[in-house]
Amino acid sequence: xxxxxxxxxxxxxxxxxxxNDLKNRELPEIVKEIEVALEHGDLKENAEYHAAKEKQRLxxxxxxxxADVLNFAQIVDPSVLEHARIxxxxxxxxxxxxxxxxxxxxxxxxxxSNPENGLISFNSPLAKQxxxxxxxxxxxxxxxxxxxxxxxxxxxxxxIVFDCN
Numbered sequence: 001x002x003x004x005x006x007x008x009x010x011x012x013x014x015x016x017x018x019x020n021d022l023k024n025r026e027l028p029e030i031v032k033e034i035e036v037a038l039e040h041g042d043l044k045e046n047a048e049y050h051a052a053k054e055k056q057r058l059x060x061x062x063x064x065x066x067a068d069v070l071n072f073a074q075i076v077d078p079s080v081l082e083h084a085r086i087x088x089x090x091x092x093x094x095x096x097x098x099x100x101x102x103x104x105x106x107x108x109x110x111x112x113s114n115p116e117n118g119l120i121s122f123n124s125p126l127a128k129q130x131x132x133x134x135x136x137x138x139x140x141x142x143x144x145x146x147x148x149x150x151x152x153x154x155x156x157x158x159x160i161v162f163d164c165n
Contacts, residue, residue: 003072008089008160009077011111011112015069022063022066027063033048085133085134094150095150102153105120107131108162129142
């Protein structure tokens with residue numbers, strides 16, 4: 001299987017930074033915690049040792065996840081893609097037909113998603129149903145909360161703002 005994990009350069013850098021931070025700062029600190037805890041003797045009742053080992057296990061899991069995602073990463077520059085039809089990096093203005101409310105989403109990589117800020121993963125149920133559609137299309141989206149009917153008011157590319165701080 002040729003699995004690809006599309007993301008922007010921002011997402012790739014963010015994950016790479018986290019991976020390096022875990023490997024070069026967090027893990028060495030945990031190793032020191034384990035060494036100090038080992039000096040306390042009896043491991044059966046050594047809470048510091050067990051806590052540090054659990055922390056190490058969680059960091060190892062996260063390192064594995066990050067390495068996997070980065071291994072399959074495909075960096076995409078949405079500014080060079082065509083956005084007449086909805087694709088990765090498209091900003092979409094939808095109208096909820098039932099409530100007549102407008103919602104704006106930008107389709108990004110899984111590690112970059114932040115629905116509260118309008119960034120949805122290309123793997124989300126809504127994004128999967130949006131891909132390939134164009135301005136003026138109406139469709140019924142099957143979502144975890146039920147079926148919603150939308151009209152696509154606008155499809156465009158605009159610079160993606162990841163951090164809203």
